[in-house]
Structures are given as C-alpha cells and as structure tokens.
Amino acid sequence: MITQKLIYERPFIKKMNAGLMNKFGTRTEFQALKYIDGVSVKSLLAEYGSPVFVLSEKQIRRNYQNAVRSFKTRYPKVQFAWSYKTNYINAVCNVFHQEGSWAEVVSGFEYRKALGNGVPGNKIIFNGPDKHPEDILLAIKNDSLLHIDHFDELYSLIELCDTQDKKPRVAIRVNMDTGVYPIWDRFGFNYENGQAWNAITKIIGSGKLKLVGLHCHIGTYMLATSAYAIAASKLCELATNCKNQLHTPIQYLDLGGGFPSTNTLRGAYLPGVDTVPSVDDFAEAITSTILAHGFKQDELPLLILESGRVLIDDAGYLLGTVLANKRLSDGRRATIMDFGVNILFTAFWYEHKISPAQDFTHHSEDMVLYGPLCMNIDVVRESVNLPLLNRGDNVVVHKVGAYNMTQWMQFISMRPNVVMIDEKGNPHLIRKAETLGYLEMQEETPTHLKSINL
Numbered sequence: 001m002i003t004q005k006l007i008y009e010r011p012f013i014k015k016m017n018a019g020l021m022n023k024f025g026t027r028t029e030f031q032a033l034k035y036i037d038g039v040s041v042k043s044l045l046a047e048y049g050s051p052v053f054v055l056s057e058k059q060i061r062r063n064y065q066n067a068v069r070s071f072k073t074r075y076p077k078v079q080f081a082w083s084y085k086t087n088y089i090n091a092v093c094n095v096f097h098q099e100g101s102w103a104e105v106v107s108g109f110e111y112r113k114a115l116g117n118g119v120p121g122n123k124i125i126f127n128g129p130d131k132h133p134e135d136i137l138l139a140i141k142n143d144s145l146l147h148i149d150h151f152d153e154l155y156s157l158i159e160l161c162d163t164q165d166k167k168p169r170v171a172i173r174v175n176m177d178t179g180v181y182p183i184w185d186r187f188g189f190n191y192e193n194g195q196a197w198n199a200i201t202k203i204i205g206s207g208k209l210k211l212v213g214l215h216c217h218i219g220t221y222m223l224a225t226s227a228y229a230i231a232a233s234k235l236c237e238l239a240t241n242c243k244n245q246l247h248t249p250i251q252y253l254d255l256g257g258g259f260p261s262t263n264t265l266r267g268a269y270l271p272g273v274d275t276v277p278s279v280d281d282f283a284e285a286i287t288s289t290i291l292a293h294g295f296k297q298d299e300l301p302l303l304i305l306e307s308g309r310v311l312i313d314d315a316g317y318l319l320g321t322v323l324a325n326k327r328l329s330d331g332r333r334a335t336i337m338d339f340g341v342n343i344l345f346t347a348f349w350y351e352h353k354i355s356p357a358q359d360f361t362h363h364s365e366d367m368v369l370y371g372p373l374c375m376n377i378d379v380v381r382e383s384v385n386l387p388l389l390n391r392g393d394n395v396v397v398h399k400v401g402a403y404n405m406t407q408w409m410q411f412i413s414m415r416p417n418v419v420m421i422d423e424k425g426n427p428h429l430i431r432k433a434e435t436l437g438y439l440e441m442q443e444e445t446p447t448h449l450k451s452i453n454l
C-alpha cells in the first residue's frame, strides 16, 4: 500500500474555544471558496492567470434591482446614475446602463467614456471640481447636467455661455452639516453659511443658465441614515425657496452616493455585515423626508441617486496565489501573496475577508498577509487568522468590486486580467492584463538615449 507522506507542520499552542458559537454564530471564514457563480476558481486561475479580478454580472444586476426596488416602492420618481469612478470598465458600466442607470462622471475622459458607451448626453451627470472648458462645451452641446462645484466654475460657465446659443442645464453641489464629521465641505457650496443660496441667486440672476437640480454627496461609506435625512431636508428647503422666492421650480434632488458596502472597516470592532444599514434603511430616511416636506403631489422632484460602492463591491473577487511563507523576527507567520496594495487599493481601508480556494488542514494561525511589492506598506491584512497556506495555494479576496479597478496602480507589477461571469455562468475577459508593450507605448526616448554601451 502506498501512503502519501504527510506535510510537516510546526507545532504551536492555541487557545481552545471548544466549538462554541460566539455571538455571530459559528465561524465561516474558514470555508474554502471553490466556485464563483458555478465556475471553478482553479479553472479561472488556470485560464486567466494569477492574480485575476472576477466580477459576477448576476450579483451586479441583483444589487442594482434591489436598490431600485428599495427606492421605487417608497417614492414615485427615482433615477440611478452609475458612478463611473467606482468602476469604469465598459462591460461593467453597460450592465448598469442596460438596467436603466444613467451615468455620473467626474472628469472629461469619464464623460467621453459614457458617450462612447452610448449613454445619451441628457442622461449624463457631470460632477467634480475639474471640468475643462472643452469638456464643458461638449456637455452643453449634448444637453448634459452640469453640477457646479465652486464660484470660479460658475463664473467661467457664465462667460462660456456668451459663445453658446443653448442654455445649459445646471445644478449646484451643496455641502452641509449632516451631523457626521468632518464635513466634506471642500466640494460644492455650503448650505449653512449662505453660500449655496448665493450661488443659486447668481445662477438665476445671470439669465444664462437653467437651474434644474440640487445635488449633494455627503461622504462615502456613510453609516448614519440620519445624515441623509438631514441632507434631504436641507435640499428640500433650498428647493422650496427657489420656487417661492425666485420662481424657479427645481426638477430634481440628487442625493449622491455614499451608502456603505458590507465590507469591514479596518479597526472596526464588529464586522460590516452586522453593522451596516441596508439600502432600504437609507431609502426610508431619504424618501420619508422628501414626502413629508410638503411638495404638491404633482410637483414632487425626481430623486436621483449616484450610488457606487454599495452596488458593486460584493460582486467583485480577487483571486491570487501564495508566493511564500516566512517567520518574522518576532515569531509571527507571514504569508506573501502575488497581489498587494498596487491592485487592492481598498486594503488600506478594509479588512477584506479572504478564503482559501482549496481544502486545508484544521491548523490555523494569526498571520500577516503581504503583497509582492518591494515596499513596506504593502500589507493586505495586518493580522488575520487563516488556515496555514502553502506556496502555490490559492485564495479568494471578497468584496473588491468598488474602486480597485480604477484606483489600481501600475507599480512594480502590471495590472492583471479582469473577468466577468455572465448570468449563464460563462466567463468573459473584460479587461486584458497589461503588458510591457502597453506600458512603454506612451514613452519617448530621445535619440541620444536610445543606445547604451555597457
């Protein structure tokens, strides 16, 4: 009989919890994750390499439909606009657009990406403090919604209008005290000190712009639904004043994004899945405030939401491979992965849940998970209890769909493949891994530096 030699594992002392449940139930982190939407993790790694991002189209659509339902069952006029910067791979944007979402962009190239995806100009919301004159002219031509961020933008817009025969449709971004600090007052016009009202009177007084909406985006990963109730009531107040004092009815209120995904923030005492309010909770806070404000039924403003994170985070996975294990000088176990903060930017904010992608022994240990970069800050998890992983083992990082595929950096290693699994369980490559050729495409080497002689 041939028996396989068992792998040696170093002995260690461990506190026993004797299988008792804690208040969150039994532990589940230690389940191997072998399939995503029915597709085997190992086959994805074999086909697309390691590391690789995987997105579930089914989960994106489910998230979107659930969020829309939360609002539409409570309020008659609702429109979502996909926040491009959260994930602007075209395949991802188009899932949202197929579902009925408009586009929300914060730069000229994002604006053109939305146009390229076929979003009609009048369904693109253009936010942000950095709109170039040529972008603004294009947006005016396309009848897009320009959300003004500061007075200098307002004045240059009024000036640009002299050369245009069209009246641009605009809104202002309003910042305000919502009881959550610090206030994001670097964007938009302040409510409390009268700046927002001042901007509104200047817009209407100019006669050159059509004020159609009021916008705010009060923060990101917001945990207080009350902050949205306060924001909604302040925007309603402004809208009423616009109508009564300036005879300008407001067509829409845009409450921005900021709803949290169920990721766990670094250092949080309780896991995100147990502490984060649901989209229903936010919808309740916002819609009941607007409905109670006293608009006439036929004058209720359209409610726009620009949610990003909450709609895609849990539809994204990062699959990777263990490069090595080592002991740090203080005795801690360190495991080095083939992905780091270069492609997992959100490791700076979240304690990402990580699952082994294969069966494992029952030994577990607290360990540090490092990325592959030659850089001290490249830490994926400061301290995580996981089964012992061996060189070549695979892991799956959960809830990485938001911001990583836009904030990733090309540093030391290239950006990897991104795959989307469609609703029938077929994987599609939606963004190719970068190559040296891609990287050097933008470089120009002066003639005198073209040759070297070592």
Ligand SMILES: *Cc1c(COP(=O)(O)O)cnc(C)c1O
Pocket (backbone or CB within 6 Å): 083, 085, 086, 104, 106, 127, 128, 217, 219, 220, 221, 256, 257, 258, 259, 306, 307, 308, 309, 310, 402
């Ligand atoms: C980033 C951003 C969003 C999306 O924010 P999330 O926190 O991901 O929901 C929406 N609106 C604006 C103006 C933004 O800058």
